[in-house]
Amino acid sequence: MKKAFCLLLVFLFFKEVVTAQSWRRVGGWGNQFTGIVWVNEEVGYISGNQVILKSIDGGLSWTEQEAPTKNRMLAVDFVNETLGLMVGENGQVYRTTNGGSSWQLVNIGTSVRLNKVKFLTASRAYIIGEGGETYRSTNGGQSWARQNIGTNADLHGLYFANADTGYVAAANGQVIRTFNGGNNWSSSNTGQNMPLNDVYFVNGNTGYVVGNQGTILKTVNAGNNWERINSGTERNLLSVAFNRSNTNLGVITGENATLMRTTNAGLTFDGININNTESYVDVAFRTNSNLVFGVGTNGFLISSTNSGQSWSLRLSGREIDYTGTQFRTATLGYIIGPNGRVFSTNNGGNTLVDRSRPLSITFNGLFFTTNAFGYIAGDNGNILRTTNSGGNWTSLNPGTNQNINGLFFFNNNLGYAVGNAGFLTKTENAGVNWEVINIGNTSFNFRSIAFFDQESGLLTGSGGFVARMENDSWSRIASGTNENLNALAILDETSAIAIGNRGTIIKTSDKGASWSRINTSFNQNLNDVEFLDESVGFIAGERGLIIQTKDGGETWERLVTSTFQDFTGISFGTLSNGFAVGEKGSLFNYDCQVPETPTVIFGENNICLSQQVYTVQEALELDTEFEWRVDGGSILEGQGTSRIVVEWDVPGRNAVLVRGRNFCGNGGTTGLEVLVSTEPRDIPEIEGEGAVCLESFMEYSVPDVPGTTFIWEVDGGLITEGQGTNSIVVRWINVNQQNVRVTPSNPCGNGEVSLKEIMVQTPPQLPSVIEGPDMVGLTEEVYTVTNVADVNYQWRISGQGGRILDGQGSNSIRVQWEREGDFTITVTPENGCDQGEAQTLAVNVNLITSIIERPIEQASVSVYPNPSSGDFHLSIKGIHGVRKISVYNALGQTLNEISPSEGVEQFKFENMPKGLHTISIQTREQEIFKKILVK
Numbered sequence: 001m002k003k004a005f006c007l008l009l010v011f012l013f014f015k016e017v018v019t020a021q022s023w024r025r026v027g028g029w030g031n032q033f034t035g036i037v038w039v040n041e042e043v044g045y046i047s048g049n050q051v052i053l054k055s056i057d058g059g060l061s062w063t064e065q066e067a068p069t070k071n072r073m074l075a076v077d078f079v080n081e082t083l084g085l086m087v088g089e090n091g092q093v094y095r096t097t098n099g100g101s102s103w104q105l106v107n108i109g110t111s112v113r114l115n116k117v118k119f120l121t122a123s124r125a126y127i128i129g130e131g132g133e134t135y136r137s138t139n140g141g142q143s144w145a146r147q148n149i150g151t152n153a154d155l156h157g158l159y160f161a162n163a164d165t166g167y168v169a170a171a172n173g174q175v176i177r178t179f180n181g182g183n184n185w186s187s188s189n190t191g192q193n194m195p196l197n198d199v200y201f202v203n204g205n206t207g208y209v210v211g212n213q214g215t216i217l218k219t220v221n222a223g224n225n226w227e228r229i230n231s232g233t234e235r236n237l238l239s240v241a242f243n244r245s246n247t248n249l250g251v252i253t254g255e256n257a258t259l260m261r262t263t264n265a266g267l268t269f270d271g272i273n274i275n276n277t278e279s280y281v282d283v284a285f286r287t288n289s290n291l292v293f294g295v296g297t298n299g300f301l302i303s304s305t306n307s308g309q310s311w312s313l314r315l316s317g318r319e320i321d322y323t324g325t326q327f328r329t330a331t332l333g334y335i336i337g338p339n340g341r342v343f344s345t346n347n348g349g350n351t352l353v354d355r356s357r358p359l360s361i362t363f364n365g366l367f368f369t370t371n372a373f374g375y376i377a378g379d380n381g382n383i384l385r386t387t388n389s390g391g392n393w394t395s396l397n398p399g400t401n402q403n404i405n406g407l408f409f410f411n412n413n414l415g416y417a418v419g420n421a422g423f424l425t426k427t428e429n430a431g432v433n434w435e436v437i438n439i440g441n442t443s444f445n446f447r448s449i450a451f452f453d454q455e456s457g458l459l460t461g462s463g464g465f466v467a468r469m470e471n472d473s474w475s476r477i478a479s480g481t482n483e484n485l486n487a488l489a490i491l492d493e494t495s496a497i498a499i500g501n502r503g504t505i506i507k508t509s510d511k512g513a514s515w516s517r518i519n520t521s522f523n524q525n526l527n528d529v530e531f532l533d534e535s536v537g538f539i540a541g542e543r544g545l546i547i548q549t550k551d552g553g554e555t556w557e558r559l560v561t562s563t564f565q566d567f568t569g570i571s572f573g574t575l576s577n578g579f580a581v582g583e584k585g586s587l588f589n590y591d592c593q594v595p596e597t598p599t600v601i602f603g604e605n606n607i608c609l610s611q612q613v614y615t616v617q618e619a620l621e622l623d624t625e626f627e628w629r630v631d632g633g634s635i636l637e638g639q640g641t642s643r644i645v646v647e648w649d650v651p652g653r654n655a656v657l658v659r660g661r662n663f664c665g666n667g668g669t670t671g672l673e674v675l676v677s678t679e680p681r682d683i684p685e686i687e688g689e690g691a692v693c694l695e696s697f698m699e700y701s702v703p704d705v706p707g708t709t710f711i712w713e714v715d716g717g718l719i720t721e722g723q724g725t726n727s728i729v730v731r732w733i734n735v736n737q738q739n740v741r742v743t744p745s746n747p748c749g750n751g752e753v754s755l756k757e758i759m760v761q762t763p764p765q766l767p768s769v770i771e772g773p774d775m776v777g778l779t780e781e782v783y784t785v786t787n788v789a790d791v792n793y794q795w796r797i798s799g800q801g802g803r804i805l806d807g808q809g810s811n812s813i814r815v816q817w818e819r820e821g822d823f824t825i826t827v828t829p830e831n832g833c834d835q836g837e838a839q840t841l842a843v844n845v846n847l848i849t850s851i852i853e854r855p856i857e858q859a860s861v862s863v864y865p866n867p868s869s870g871d872f873h874l875s876i877k878g879i880h881g882v883r884k885i886s887v888y889n890a891l892g893q894t895l896n897e898i899s900p901s902e903g904v905e906q907f908k909f910e911n912m913p914k915g916l917h918t919i920s921i922q923t924r925e926q927e928i929f930k931k932i933l934v935k
Helices: 002-021 847-852
Strands: 023-025 033-038 044-048 051-055 063-065 073-078 084-088 092-096 104-107 114-119 125-129 134-137 145-147 155-160 166-170 175-178 186-188 196-201 207-211 216-219 237-242 250-254 259-262 270-272 280-285 292-296 301-304 312-315 324-327 333-336 342-345 363-368 374-378 383-386 394-396 404-409 415-419 423-427 446-453 456-461 466-470 473-476 485-490 496-500 505-508 526-531 537-541 546-549 567-572 577-582 587-591 606-608 611-615 625-631 633-637 643-648 652-662 665-677 691-693 697-701 709-715 717-721 727-732 736-746 754-761 780-784 792-797 802-806 812-817 821-831 839-845 860-864 872-877 882-888 894-898 906-909 915-923 927-934
Touching: 033 280, 033 292, 044 073, 044 084, 044 292, 051 073, 084 114, 084 125, 092 114, 114 155, 125 155, 166 196, 166 207, 207 237, 207 250, 250 280, 250 292, 324 363, 324 577, 333 363, 333 374, 374 404, 374 415, 415 446, 415 456, 423 446, 446 496, 456 485, 456 496, 496 526, 496 537, 537 567, 537 577, 625 633, 625 643, 709 717, 780 915, 780 927, 792 802, 860 927, 872 927
Parallel strands: 033 073, 073 114, 155 196, 196 237, 237 280, 324 567, 363 404, 404 446, 446 485, 485 526, 526 567, 606 665, 691 754
Antiparallel strands: 023 587, 033 044, 044 051, 051 063, 073 084, 084 092, 092 104, 114 125, 125 134, 134 145, 155 166, 166 175, 175 186, 196 207, 207 216, 237 250, 250 259, 259 270, 280 292, 292 301, 301 312, 324 333, 333 342, 363 374, 374 383, 383 394, 404 415, 415 423, 446 456, 456 466, 466 473, 485 496, 496 505, 526 537, 537 546, 567 577, 577 587, 611 643, 625 652, 633 643, 652 665, 697 727, 709 736, 717 727, 736 754, 780 812, 792 821, 802 812, 821 839, 860 872, 872 906, 882 894, 882 915, 915 927
8 A cells, every 4th residue: 555655656746747847828729720520528629720629528628639731621520539530721631540649641632622521430421622522431531532413613511411311512502412322412402592601400301501691591301492591690601500409409600700599490590699709610519418619710619508598718819820929027028920910918928918010021039128128020121119018119220121030139229130131230229220230141041149248149040050249240150050040049158059940959168169069859940949047948849849958958858738839939037937939829838846046055154275064945845956066166075965065275255056956947046155265464564644633534454355354453543444344444542653553364363463653643833933033124034933843834924025035834934025114924834734823923124224234244154065975064254143053954854953152153064964955054133045965
């Protein structure tokens, strides 16, 4: 019992996997349905334009069967659950002996349109068609012989009341009948010439015929006489059927949703309303019930459970050959097709909003850059742009009437379009202007274009054409195939896949510089491709083909679609949800749940070179594997599980990446940045101001090193922000010499301390008393204050009484007094911390003083040797009252200073440093300057 239970679990698991991997049809088929037949209460078949459907549950669900050729099939009949026949255009007859699992094409030697097929017995069957052509088989449809039934009219309806009695409805208004199983046929006069479309007999005598312009005829004597019944309509009536258990109940269908019902064996017919305008071409009751089905255009299938009194819609579609699709999310997408058809959906295709344009051209490509902003392109150079999900469209002018086949846009503005005859163009302003790019291959039709980045891209087209763009230059590349290449997809920074006719798949791993062929067992034309990441991708092609790869395109596996319609486009809105579109309104959805994106990676992210463990939360799905990738290290164990061991061997800013994967594909990727360190490096120098002001805020920094913490210390200040980082802000609260220190630290230890000396200053103090004469004439005079290092002195004379000849900025100036009167000399000290308090001196200037103080003697000052090697002499003559002799360097720093005794005129200076120095000789009235150059 336990073993059986385990086997059941395994079976259910694999069943779930297969189901999860399959594609399901959204809505119904868009193919025109042409015929319906019920074998019994459960098994039924529908024929149609390039489609065969089968139900095994009484019409609750329908599955598609594969026909041997792409052809319009017009009628179907089964004699039992296994043996059936189907006929269609071009004289084609299909036969199955296994309930439609496979169909064989039978050649009956004609190419006319065959309209109806009926079994009399398991061995005898009839086919009718255009031009009066009639064929009979006596071996269950394996071979056929043509019969002459006496007319060249097109034959539309065929019904056998029993094994002997049969009737044919013809386009010339005739009903042709047989009473000996088709050995002989004769015409039954109906009394009118309207084309007749269908015939049905409820028994050997009573039957009905329907035709154009509302024609309904009834016979009660096996077609000897026909009575016209007023239908109340002028529409063409196409099919008639009656309830097999109650022959008073009958249904007629026709063009433009014409539905009629009788409850009294045709004495009267009531019109039945239905909420669509399709034409219903065939109708059939299930074998012995009140349940009746009608089939029609655009894949419409309706049914009634009360013999036609009321109807419900079972299937519906659009007979449009979709040419492409793009989905932005799991529910929001766009679909294009012929005759200017454009549709949008915001519920995953359950309903489509018609955004079509009044154009007869086919749209071949679309590209939406946002949910609402996008482009579509098609035949005759048409490119349209929308900014509101297709509510409005702007026509663009790419400068060609060639068919546009492919689009690629980096953003709303920058994009490319490709088309027939080697057409390639580019826009940088949302399609307002286009620049045609001639790459000299006009004999090829370009189909698809895609880019790795703005500097490198690929272009594919007919005849195996591949071109590659590098640095704005396009060049043709050998692709290794001559098949038309219909689409391409970018996998990662360097890899791409191109697909084409006859199962062609080629791949590049070097941005298109070289290509290799990928061999598969598929030989259908491949029409579109989409990759979800560098590994997982899908291809859509002919005859319902969708294949999937999980290894970057190296191998491919066919997925179940249960359709044989051609797919032309495929698009994924999310990693788990995709859509495929194709001919006859085919719209399919793929909903396979890839693993959830891991929320967080657990493990150390700031480490020294070492081994470390990293984990993610265990997945709830038992079949989920975890794919890990490490930059800067090696995975020692645990790949595929939720826990790995990593050997870190490269210092720097590294990463651990992980994603889940299952049979559906890869989930989203989660990353953890890991800073891997070695012993801390020495810090070259602390950047920042070395001279600052009290109460100022200053920034100090060192080069940043990933994974390193910086420990700062400050003397005489407060760290206000940035501790631990490579940059801090300091508030200086103490004056004079201070320090900033920093120590780098990481998981491997602490590094060497780096130090920077800081001078903290305040604004300068009040200068000393200004020395110099306060009563002067119109003379030159010198005014001085005591010099303080790193202070700039700004002098000013009020009232424009005098002019400062030199010394501005220093502690001593020379003034030429030019006006009589009372004036004020002001000196203001300045340093990097703003201005200090100013010192003043009042000065009286008059002419008498000038006369009295005019010097009698001639004074002279000499310095020798000049230039000097370090020792020089100073001689002063005729200068009285010398108070101080000073020597300053070019920076204003005092090198030597003496206070000479009265009467001394010769002085010697030794071992003076190199440079251009200034000698200042100060008396009570003046200051004399000399220059000395020491080499």
